[in-house]
Amino acid sequence: MMRRTCSSLLSAVLMAGIAVFAQTSTAASATPPQYRITGRLVSSADGLPVMHGHLVATFVSASSQNGQHSSIEVDADDQGRFNIQLPSAGMWNLTALGRGFVRNGYLGHEQFSSGVVLTAEHPATEITFALAPQAMVKGIVTDEAGEAVRNAQVSLVRVEQATPEGIGQSQRRIAQTDDRGVYEFDGLQPGEYRLCVTAQPWYAVAAGRGQQNSSDSPPLDPSLDVAYPVTWFPGSSDPDAAEALMLKGGDVREADFHLQPVPALHLLIDPPAETGDRRGARYFPVVQRVDGGNYFVQPVVRTNADGQIDVGGLTPGLYQVQLLGPGAPNLRASVQVATGGQTLSFNGALNEANVTIEIDGIPEDETGSLIASLIGANGRTFAITDGLRVSRFNRSRQMPARVAKPADGADKKRPPRMLNVPPGKYNVVLRTTRNNSDIYLAGITAKGAQVAGRQVTLPEGASTLTLHVVEGRAQLAGVVARGDKPSVGTLVMLVPATLDEPGAIQFVRRDESNTDGSFIMRDIIPGEYILIAVEDGWDINWKDKATLARYLGGGVAVSLAAKSNIAQNITAQRP
Structure with missing residues (x-):
């Protein structure tokens, strides 16, 4: 009896154990995957x-570029190891920053990076995240005698890729030389940079810039009436001849300047006619150099016996002069200074293109701010961007530049305002500050100016540009493959088929493939394109159209209609 009881008890215990085991196994199989990204942070320079x-x-999120969950933050250990526990599958953008290293995204190139994609089938991944050490540019500025130039202004310019609307995003940093003539830029991202310096001779009359001298002042000593031209590294006054500094992670580049003075040029300004012989004393010029960059200069300002404003300390170039005076409207004109003694008169017509910008076709629900920009030919920006304020009431009206929504009860129709710009050729682009805006520039008509696609030629005097706005930007997504595997961190480019046509879309859209090979390009202006993907293509000189043409034959033609959402896979090419 005892044995049967023990046997029965043992059987019961075994059955209970089996049941518990079965329940545990079922519970374990129902446990959701643990999503995580593990790996190491290393230096791209030495792998440490x-x-x-x-x-x-x-x-x-897959539905919106801006749709995001809360961020997860972790710190790596003293060996660079990290373990990020994540709440869900999907694509995760991963960025990292270390002491002495620049912030970057995973497999980052410029402003692009690869998203890390996790799925229920592959909930975890291990990566090596390489960070680039900060780069540096430093140097010394000396004069014709080899002496240090103090308080020289050194500009470091990095030009990024064009935006979807075609505007190059220039990042500029400014540094001043110390009493040794030394300047320094640190904490730089890898990339392409250009340098220029503006300064004035310490011994020149220009050292007393900003003083409104009287007509009784003694004549200028020619030996002191000199100026330093704007100098681009390594020593040219032409920005197109500037040397590009290609910086990699951890690079320290030295860029010295040796400045040579030239005879200063003088511009005589006739201010608006007034009674009295000293009419020029009421005005002061603000002078901006607008060719090869935008630089405010501090000229030598005097008033001569004829009431003219004598602006000295200039070097050859294109300037924009704004005449300021108490109680008087601001006056602006452009002048190409080539020789000394030129006269710029503010009496009568000025050497300016006076442009009225109008908008046609603004959507009824578009309430953001539109920015109409005129970008100078050859990539030179003339600081002539103006805003167009859009609101619901003006859908059927043509809105001039800088028209803000009036207050309640105020007259909603304000007089047009003009953009005063130097005559010449400009590319017209349109941007909006509204997130996920669907509008784009479809065409331009002009009165008093010439139009070729998106390029306009503005003469002196008055003209009107009407920008035709429509809705319906497109989207393109796909997967980049190399053989039967996804191609990760690959450069994807959408090249306009009309790239060589005057006035057509001239900018190339880019993206980087994610860890599953996927890519997506949003807010594309409808048109005909060629899609290409190039592994290790980030260091190729894509500005060379002959180089670009070699890869177009391996691309895929894509036609993007308004509001279209196209899926197109692509095979990666090798460089």
């Missing part, structure tokens, strides 16, 4: 670990 770097993982 980046100790205690900081990482941020941000979820990006």
Whole structure:
């Protein structure tokens, strides 16, 4: 009896154990996957670990570029190892920053990076995240005698790729030389940079810039009436001849300037006619150099016996002069200074293109701010961007530049305002500050100016540009493959088929493939394009159209209609 009881008890215990095991196994099989990204932070320069770097993982939804969950932040250990536990599958943008290293995205190139894609089938991945050490540019500025030039202004310019609307995003940093003539830019991202310097001789009369001298002042000593031209590294006054500094992570480049003075040029300004012989004393000129960059200069300002404003300390170039005076309207004119003694008269017609900008076809629900920009030919920006304020009441009206929504009860129709710009050729682009705006520039008509596609030629005097706006930007998505595997971190480019046609869309859209090979380009202006993908293509000189043409034959033609959403896979090419 005892044995049967023990046997029965043992059987019961075994059955209970089996039941518990079965329940445990079922519970385990129902446990959701544990999503995580693990790996190491290392230096791209030498592969050594980046100790205690900081990482941020941000979820990006498939439906919206801006739809994001809360970010997950972790720190790497002293060996650069990290483990990021994530709440869900999907694509995660991963950025990292370490002491002495620049912030970057995973497999980052310029402003692009690869998203890390997790799925239920592949909930975890291990990566090596390479960070670039900060780069540096430094140098010394000396004069014709080899002496240090103090308080020289050194500009470091990095030109990024064009935006979807075609505007190159220039990043500029400014540094001043110390009493040794030394300047320094640190904490730089890898990329292409150009340098220029503006300065004035310490011994020149220009050292007393900004003083309104009287007509009784003694004549200028010719030996002191000199100026330094704007100088681009390594020593040219032409920005197109500037040397490009290609910086990699951890690079330290030295760029010295040796300045040579030239005889200063003088511009005589006739201010608006007034009674009295000293009419020029009421005005002061603000002078901006607008060719090869935008630089405000501090000229030598005097008033002569004829009431003219004598602006000295200039070098040959195109300037925009704004005449300021108490109680008087601001006056602006452009002048090409080539020789000394030129006269710019503010009496009568000025050497300016006076442009009225109108908008046609604004959607009824478009309430953001539109920015109409005129970009000078050859990539030179003339600082002539103006805003167009859009609101619901003006859908059927043509709105001039800088028209803001009036207050309640105020007259909603304000007089047009003009953009005063130097005559010449400009590319017209349109941007909006509204997120996910669907509008784009479809065409331009002009009165008093010539139009070729998106390029306009503005003469002196009055003209009107009407920008025709429509809705319906497109979207393109796909997967980049190399053989039967996804191609990760690959450069994807959407090249306009009309790239060589005057006035057509001249900018190339880019993206980088994610860890599953996927890519997506939003807010594309409808048109005919060629889609290409190039592995290790980030260091290729894509500005060379002959180089670009070699890859177009391996691309795929894509036609994007208004409001279209196209899926197109692509095979990656090798460089």
